Amino acid sequence: MTHTFDFDGRTIPFTPGQSIGAALVAAGIRAWRTTRAGDRPRGLFCGIGVCFDCLIEVDDVPNQRACLVPATAGMRVRAQEGTGRGHLAV
Numbered sequence: 001m002t003h004t005f006d007f008d009g010r011t012i013p014f015t016p017g018q019s020i021g022a023a024l025v026a027a028g029i030r031a032w033r034t035t036r037a038g039d040r041p042r043g044l045f046c047g048i049g050v051c052f053d054c055l056i057e058v059d060d061v062p063n064q065r066a067c068l069v070p071a072t073a074g075m076r077v078r079a080q081e082g083t084g085r086g087h088l089a090v
């Protein structure tokens with residue numbers, strides 16, 4: 001049985017126990033965030049929860065570390081821009 005989650009409309013397969021970041025990289029996706037200054041692409045860097053380069057939105061909660069959050073079936077994951085609070089802007 002293949003486990004999947006949604007990333008910006010794409011179906012991403014994963015192995016149970018795999019992090020969101022690992023699943024995205026395995027699917028060929030290397031960047032899912034842009035920096036607050038300069039809109040530079042970011043993805044995994046340290047891979048152990050230290051650098052915060054891998055911030056991502058998971059089930060409408062921004063600023064989750066993709067390298068630490070385990071992938072679960074049916075979760076909705078979105079790329080994050082800047083602080084991840086754009087949807088709260090007025």
Ligand code: FES
Nearest residue numbers: 047049051052067
């Ligand atoms: S890759 Fe460094 S905190 Fe996730």
